[in-house]
Amino acid sequence: MNWSEFFAMNGYGFYVWGSYGLALLVFVIEIAMVRHRRTLALRQLRWMNESGDAQ
């Protein structure tokens, strides 16, 4: 079996790779969003600490 045959998936390449491609995209986006949420939460808390210490 060669690679072009593998990616063609016997004519079902669009459906198979479209499925796995979206799943991968969903996982990547979800991980990025969760990390971003943590960055925002920590930034907010540091800002609160900073303004609290200044008083």
Place this chain on the structure above:
Amino acid sequence: MAINWFKYSAPTTFYGLAGKLIPFFAWPAAILFGIGLYIGFFVAPTDAVQSEAYRIMFIHVPASILSMFIYLIMAGYAALGLIFKTRLSAMMASALAPTGALFAVISLWTGALWGKPMWGAWWVWDARLTSELILLFLYLGFIALQASIDDPRRADRASALLAIVGSVNVPIIYYSVQWWNTLHQGSTIKFSGSSMHIAMQQSMFTILAACWLYTIAIALMRVRSIILERESGTQWVKELKEVRV
């Protein structure tokens, strides 16, 4: 202010614990995804009826199972929060909802891409597909309801009720292929005499395990942010080394 912080100690201890646990779920998830995909694409043979299109099953079935299980776990946490007023349970319910919704999206999307070549239609209004779509709407409703109420405790209570009432949909999805005449095939996983090739089963169960581990890891990551957001202003959060200035 005479507030007894020990009363709410659960999120305090859980924050650190969750942080330690994440790598033990995230790395095995990544490894099992790799193994499952390898078996699914390089070991499992071509299907006699569906040719290569059946390989969509290795992600479609685990995503569908997870979308249903996560809902039940979410509703369970929501119910615990409602009954015992434990704040961490409500936070866990909120942490699980987006992941469940995304698995429902993957389930519907891969189902459409599988349905088109096999049934000739991206979508049919049949019981299995429609009830899975309702599941996605229930997740979105839960998230939207929580976001629309400013007071977190009232938001928890309202969304918990929605989650509990909505859980009646899960057995409907599960049994829909038996109760109604449907285009969707019956259960893939049977506990006696499965017709599937052994490598197909191995791939599917490996990816199912990977999805479970992924869900636990991502929910723990998300709940840590939720804890920080809700506990902001408390002394223990102020003293965390990651927020000290």
